Amino acid sequence: MRGICSRSRGRSRRAPVLLSLLLATGCGTLSVQEEQALGRQMSGEIRRGLVLLPDRVVERYVRDIGAKIVEAAGPQPFEYHFYVVEDDDINAFAAPAGHIYIHTQTILAARDVSELAGVIAHEIGHVARRHIAQNYNRQRNTGIGYRAAVLAAAVLGGGAAATAAQLGGGLAAMAYLNSFGREAELEADTFAIETMPRAGYDPNGLVTFFETLQQESGGGQSDFLSSHPATADRAAAARAQMEQQPPRPDLEVDDNGRLEIIQRRIEIVMGSGGRGRY
Numbered sequence: 268m269r270g271i272c273s274r275s276r277g278r279s280r281r282a283p284v285l286l287s288l289l290l291a292t293g294c295g296t297l298s299v300q301e302e303q304a305l306g307r308q309m310s311g312e313i314r315r316g317l318v319l320l321p322d323r324v325v326e327r328y329v330r331d332i333g334a335k336i337v338e339a340a341g342p343q344p345f346e347y348h349f350y351v352v353e354d355d356d357i358n359a360f361a362a363p364a365g366h367i368y369i370h371t372q373t374i375l376a377a378r379d380v381s382e383l384a385g386v387i388a389h390e391i392g393h394v395a396r397r398h399i400a401q402n403y404n405r406q407r408n409t410g411i412g413y414r415a416a417v418l419a420a421a422v423l424g425g426g427a428a429a430t431a432a433q434l435g436g437g438l439a440a441m442a443y444l445n446s447f448g449r450e451a452e453l454e455a456d457t458f459a460i461e462t463m464p465r466a467g468y469d470p471n472g473l474v475t476f477f478e479t480l481q482q483e484s485g486g487g488q489s490d491f492l493s494s495h496p497a498t499a500d501r502a503a504a505a506r507a508q509m510e511q512q513p514p515r516p517d518l519e520v521d522d523n524g525r526l527e528i529i530q531r532r533i534e535i536v537m538g539s540g541g542r543g544r545y
């Protein structure tokens with residue numbers, strides 16, 4: 268921990284608190300209460316390392332989509348919170364206990380509201396299916412200590428002091444807890460395809476968003492594809508699921524130009540305002 272503490276003095280007293288909380292949860296699965304405690308602790312850590320878009324209209328737009336999906340999903344173990352992060356990489360993260368972060372570039376890349384709803388529903392699926400608690404257990408079972416994961420992330424992110432300063436315990440832990448395997452990705456997709464129609468969104472948006480991503484990345488891997496591995500069988504599984512339960516024809520794809528207005532708003536807010544992008 269010395270390397271992290273010496274480079275980010277502001278966090279030197281906070282990171283160990285998070286670390287001790289993680290280590291103190293003991294054996295077995297993280298309970299809902301433990302994940303809630305972790306979520307409260309981590310959301311503070313994470314927000315110190317990210318820049319949230321200072322625009323309530325965009326924030327409300329994303330929260331409304333998220334709320335519709337959560338409501339359609341039925342009783343949930345956590346209360347959900349949605350945040351919009353200023354970031355030029357297409358990505359989205361689920362922090363413990365229902366704190367979901369959507370990058371501005373993800374909103375800008377979506378071709379219609381069903382694609383954005385697909386990403387949000389997929390992230391909610393990771394939370395609802397307790398994948399974060401599973402990742403926490405995996406690090407215990409494989410012997411890859413949380414401490415080692417944080418240190419590795421800090422070393423990888425090292426170099427520029429600014430990067431190191433951003434890489435507090437919270438961000439490193441979130442990246443670690445968001446490294447999902449193929450099975451978890453398929454499960455989050457299944458959750459999204461089941462839930463989106465009940466929220467009024469066309470689940471095809473989930474598949475077309477991944478296709479758009481793969482085309483735009485020119486065969487390379489975007490951040491989103493790295494942290495949420497997309498394989499051909501994932502798209503095939505999603506299509507097979509939709510063939511079994513064909514979505515109703517009246518589901519929302521286009522929200523009457525609202526997404527486009529939100530996209531222009533993001534460009535204006537991020538392109539001006541004197542605060543810069545980072």
Ligand SMILES: [Zn+2]
Pocket residue numbers: 389393447452455494495496
């Ligand atoms: Zn995922």
